[in-house]
Amino acid sequence: MNLALAKNETGRALSDSFAVARDRLPGTGKVAEARSAAFEAYDRVGLPHRRIEDWKYTDLRALMRDVLPLAPAPDAAALARAAAAVKLQAIKGVRRLVLVDGVFAPKLSELDGLEKGLTIRTLREVLEAGDAALQAQLFTPDVANPMVALNSAMMTDGVVIEIANGLVLTQPLHVVHIASGTAPAAMFTRSLLRLGKDAGATLVESYIAADGATAYQAHDSLIVTVGDNSRLDQIRLIEDISEAFNISSAVITLGAHAHFNTFGMTSGAAVSRYQATIAFAGEGSRVETNGVNLLNGRQHADTTLFMDHAVPHCASREVFRAVADDRAHSVFQGRIVVRPNAQKTDAKMMTRALLLSDEAEADNKPELEIFADDVTCGHGATTGALDESLLFYLRARGLSEKEAQALLIQAFVGEAIESIVNDDLREFAIAAAQRWLEARG
Amino acid sequence: MSLLEVKDLKVRVEDREILHGLTLTVNPGEVHAIMGPNGSGKSTLSHVIAGKPGYEVTGGEILFRGENLLEMAPDERAAKGVFLAFQYPVEIPGVATMTFLRTALNAQRKARGESEYSTPDFLKKVREVAKSLNIPQDMLRRGVNVGFSGGEKKRNEILQMALFEPAVCILDEMDSGLDIDALRVAADGVNALRSPDRAMVVITHYQRLLNYIVPDFVHVMSKGRVVKSGGKDLALELEASGYAQFEDAA
Numbered sequence: 001m002n003l004a005l006a007k008n009e010t011g012r013a014l015s016d017s018f019a020v021a022r023d024r025l026p027g028t029g030k031v032a033e034a035r036s037a038a039f040e041a042y043d044r045v046g047l048p049h050r051r052i053e054d055w056k057y058t059d060l061r062a063l064m065r066d067v068l069p070l071a072p073a074p075d076a077a078a079l080a081r082a083a084a085a086v087k088l089q090a091i092k093g094v095r096r097l098v099l100v101d102g103v104f105a106p107k108l109s110e111l112d113g114l115e116k117g118l119t120i121r122t123l124r125e126v127l128e129a130g131d132a133a134l135q136a137q138l139f140t141p142d143v144a145n146p147m148v149a150l151n152s153a154m155m156t157d158g159v160v161i162e163i164a165n166g167l168v169l170t171q172p173l174h175v176v177h178i179a180s181g182t183a184p185a186a187m188f189t190r191s192l193l194r195l196g197k198d199a200g201a202t203l204v205e206s207y208i209a210a211d212g213a214t215a216y217q218a219h220d221s222l223i224v225t226v227g228d229n230s231r232l233d234q235i236r237l238i239e240d241i242s243e244a245f246n247i248s249s250a251v252i253t254l255g256a257h258a259h260f261n262t263f264g265m266t267s268g269a270a271v272s273r274y275q276a277t278i279a280f281a282g283e284g285s286r287v288e289t290n291g292v293n294l295l296n297g298r299q300h301a302d303t304t305l306f307m308d309h310a311v312p313h314c315a316s317r318e319v320f321r322a323v324a325d326d327r328a329h330s331v332f333q334g335r336i337v338v339r340p341n342a343q344k345t346d347a348k349m350m351t352r353a354l355l356l357s358d359e360a361e362a363d364n365k366p367e368l369e370i371f372a373d374d375v376t377c378g379h380g381a382t383t384g385a386l387d388e389s390l391l392f393y394l395r396a397r398g399l400s401e402k403e404a405q406a407l408l409i410q411a412f413v414g415e416a417i418e419s420i421v422n423d424d425l426r427e428f429a430i431a432a433a434q435r436w437l438e439a440r441g
Numbered sequence: 442m443s444l445l446e447v448k449d450l451k452v453r454v455e456d457r458e459i460l461h462g463l464t465l466t467v468n469p470g471e472v473h474a475i476m477g478p479n480g481s482g483k484s485t486l487s488h489v490i491a492g493k494p495g496y497e498v499t500g501g502e503i504l505f506r507g508e509n510l511l512e513m514a515p516d517e518r519a520a521k522g523v524f525l526a527f528q529y530p531v532e533i534p535g536v537a538t539m540t541f542l543r544t545a546l547n548a549q550r551k552a553r554g555e556s557e558y559s560t561p562d563f564l565k566k567v568r569e570v571a572k573s574l575n576i577p578q579d580m581l582r583r584g585v586n587v588g589f590s591g592g593e594k595k596r597n598e599i600l601q602m603a604l605f606e607p608a609v610c611i612l613d614e615m616d617s618g619l620d621i622d623a624l625r626v627a628a629d630g631v632n633a634l635r636s637p638d639r640a641m642v643v644i645t646h647y648q649r650l651l652n653y654i655v656p657d658f659v660h661v662m663s664k665g666r667v668v669k670s671g672g673k674d675l676a677l678e679l680e681a682s683g684y685a686q687f688e689d690a691a
Contacts, residue, residue: 388494393531396491397541397601398519398549407544411535411584 015043018153021070025156027127027135034139038152041143048146057331057363058302060147063271064245068217070154071101071185078180081210083108085178089208089239092424094174097159100210101180102187104157108176115171117164123190126160134160138192141221141251145275148249151221154188158220161203165196165227172202172233172422177218179244180210186217197227197255202422206237207246207268215243218269221250228255228282234262235425237432240269242297249275254314256282263420265413265429266301267294267436273301278316279308280342290416291320294409294436295328295360302331307349309342312372318349321413324360325440334379335367342372349379354386354412356405406437442507444469444640445490445609451500452482452489459485461665462501467609470637474651474676475644477662478684483644484528486662487613491525492518505609519545520552522608526598528617533585538597541585542567546604570603574630592623599630609640616650628653648680663687 018039025035047064048055074082082100086108090096097120098108104122111120126134138160143149159175175191195201207218218240226232232252240246246269254260266272278287293301307316322330330353338345353362366379386408394404413433420426445467452460459482467473477483489496490503492515503510510518533541547557558566571581574596586594595615602610612631616624631654635641643654651659651673659675660667661684668687669675 387531389531390533392493392515393527393533394541394545395515396493396519396525396527397545398516398552398605399545400516400548401514403544403548404516407536407541408533411533414535 017067017069021154024070025154026124030132031127031135035153038139038143038149042146042149042153045146054145054304054333057329057333057365058271058273058300060247060273063300064217067150068184068186070156071181071187071216073103074100074105074180078210079105079107081180081212082178085180085208085210086176089176089206091172091174091204091428094172094204096174096176098176098178099157099159099189100178101185102156102189104159115167115169117167118169119162121160123155123158123160123192130160137223138190140223141249145249147219147247147273147275148221151188151190151219151249154219155190155221156188158189158191160192162194163196163199163201166198167196168200169202172204172425174204174206177205177207177220178210179208179213179216179218179240181216182212182214184215186219188219190221190223192223193225193232195224195226195230195232197229199227199230200232202233202235202425204235204237204425207240209241209244213241217245217247220246220248222248224250224252226252226254226258226260229257230255231259232261233421234260235420235429236262236264236274237429238264238266238268238272238274239432239435240272242268242270242299244269246272248273250277252276252278253281254279254285254287257284258282259285260287261419261421262288263290263416263429264303265292265294265417265432266303267432269299269301271300273304275304277306277308280311280314283311283313285314287314287316288419289316289318290419291332292413292416292433293322293324293330294413294433295323295330296325296440297328298326299328300331301329302333304331304333305335307334307336307347309336309338309345309347312341312343312345314342315346316348319416319419320351321416322351322353322362323356323409323412324353324362325356327357327359329360330362332363333365333367336369336377336379338370338372338375338377340371343374345372345375345377347375347377351381352412353383354409355383356386402440406440409437443467443504444506445642446504447486447490447501448504449501450486450489450498450503452485453497453499454485454495458499459665460489463662463666465660465667467640467642469608469640471658472635472641472643472654472656474656474659475642475662476646476648476659476676476679479646481662482665483662484613487525487611487642487644490523490611491515516548517552519605519607520549524602524605524607524610526595526602526610526612526615528614530586530594530598532587532589534587536585538581538583538585539567542581542601542604545601549605567604570600573633574600574603575626576600591618592620592626595619595623595627596630599627599634603630603634608638609642610634611642611644613644614646615643616645616647624650625653648676651676661687
């Protein structure tokens with residue numbers, strides 16, 4: 001069918017809103033041209049819908065209906081509300097970088113005493129005055145994906161982090177996305193992390209709302225390059241309010257003998273989609289991705305991963321655990337491509353879903369496309385309810401129904417959470433899971 | 442007042458009546474053995490006392506210290522002091538034994554309006570009990586019963602019994618799957634918990650267990666009823682003559 005014709009009225013409204021927002025979007029010349037091209041790419045399709053295979057389970061046209069207008073830059077009151085929210089979500093021993101309503105907030109961030117070899121700039125700075133190569137890198141993600149294209153067109157701010165060769169950061173970097181707006185609005189952020197050779201870093205990203213925030217849309221994207229012999233640990237926690245939308249994308253490219261360990265947990269937002277491409281560009285590298293969904297009410301959370309084994313001798317492990325209660329809907333799409341010369345690839349994917357109610361739904365879509373002949377690839381998926389015999393054992397020992405369920409849910413997601421290496425960060429993720437369990441009552 | 446009174450209990454599972462009017466009275470300090478062939482309803486009785494779902498009580502009642510036990514959820518029964526040592530303790534991967542023990546003990550104490558144990562007090566108590574039962578510390582760090590041998594699983598049940606200090610313990614086929622040495626350790630653990638305030642109901646197919654846990658009363662079950670009751674000598678009698686004589690009586 002003709003997608004251009006299928007575009008609805010809200011697409012038109014957004015065209016107007018892009019025109020209006022343009023003056024507020026950083027960058028001129030090539031940057032502005034790239035924005036326009038990205039917007040046109042988005043505009044040709046509009047919000048993705050179920051007839052686009054990749055969005056079959058997450059029909060944004062039905063779920064999101066329209067893209068909200070660009071959020072205003074935060075005023076003093078908004079920053080004060082954001083500061084209070086940051087305090088509640090503080091993690092011990094991290095360097096905090098805060099984005100409020102899509103704008104970098106220097107007063108809430110910690111930019112003092114940067115290690116030698118660590119550079120942190122805002123996206124705005126780089127788009128306005130960065131070197132052309134870095135600016136071009138910021139536009140590398142594939143604009144064939146409409147939500148990435150929209151993000152490229154509308155991105156207002158973010159953090160651009162560069163870590164020099166040989167620098168192993170011991171202090172995790174924590175990028176906090178906070179929505180504080182009291183009127184419905186959309187935020188568009190993009191961040192970039194360049195990790196040099198023989199380097200190491202831990203990146204934490206969390207998505208939260210300040211007290212009083214109303215329905216909002218967080219549109220975020222992340223570009224990461226991991227140099228040869230380097231290690232990156234990443235932890236993402238989506239704890240947006242229950243009226244919010246979170247649409248995030250990531251493109252991670254690994255050099256040779258690199259190690260990428262990533263954990264993501266979604267317990268918030270009405271509708272969320274996290275789409276990540278992890279590309280092996282150098283031999284001998286390893287990726288572990290661990291994901292958890294904790295959903296209730298009518299929440300919809302989609303994790304779509306594309307593992308691109310383009311070179312030989314790389315290994316990937318994907319573990320995903322979904323817990324869905326009430327009428328929640330969990331989606332996991334895992335695509336693994338092993339390209340023709342990527343011999344000795346070792347790729348495994350295991351997804352498990354736990355349904356706590358008859359009306360909850362979990363969709364798992366594994367896709368393996370293997371073009372090399374000397375590889376080890378596998379996937380498995382299970383869906384089920386809590387084991388009645390385990391529940392009775394726990395209740396016979398004095399645990400209430402909710403307590404027994406909570407303990408078994410913790411155990412179910414525990415394997416994924418245990419993958420977090422840093423003790424404080426693991427505790428932080430466990431606390432986020434606890435908050436979800438306690439909210440169940 | 443009796444501790445546990447089962448009166449004329451009738452129980453169905455799906456369309457089949459398993460217990461046809463069973464009566465049993467247990468007083469504090471007493472140890473009762475319930476013996477009987479497979480399918481006589483021994484395990485059904487233990488499950489109904491503990492509150493396992495899937496059983497329909499169609500007649501009679503169970504009173505615990507005069508209160509209607511059948512109206513209570515399984516966790517309420519546990520907090521009141523009813524403990525079932527499972528014939529087949531389940532494995533719970535991902536839940537560390539120590540976490541499980543602390544959560545369970547504190548849930549029971551909270552339900553009784555008692556203060557929760559502090560972590561150091563709790564650890565001290567668990568270590569003491571574990572030591573007396575020959576349970577190594579590393580077992581407590583593992584997932585509940587995960588990778589435990591048959592004997593270790595049963596010892597873990599007795600550890601819980603010692604920790605929760607219930608008023609009545611139902612031991613469901615504690616001897617199944619145990620060799621003689623494991624049985625002796627388990628039985629020693631149980632005997633250490635005998636007290637004038639606590640009653641035990643020992644369910645077993647074989648007389649052998651009763652050499653180690655010597656009962657005050659022995660009841661023979663057949664086809665969903667108690668068909669004969671007596672002292673500890675009744676078990677020896679059964680050992681010699683078998684259950685066949687009671688099949689017709691029932």
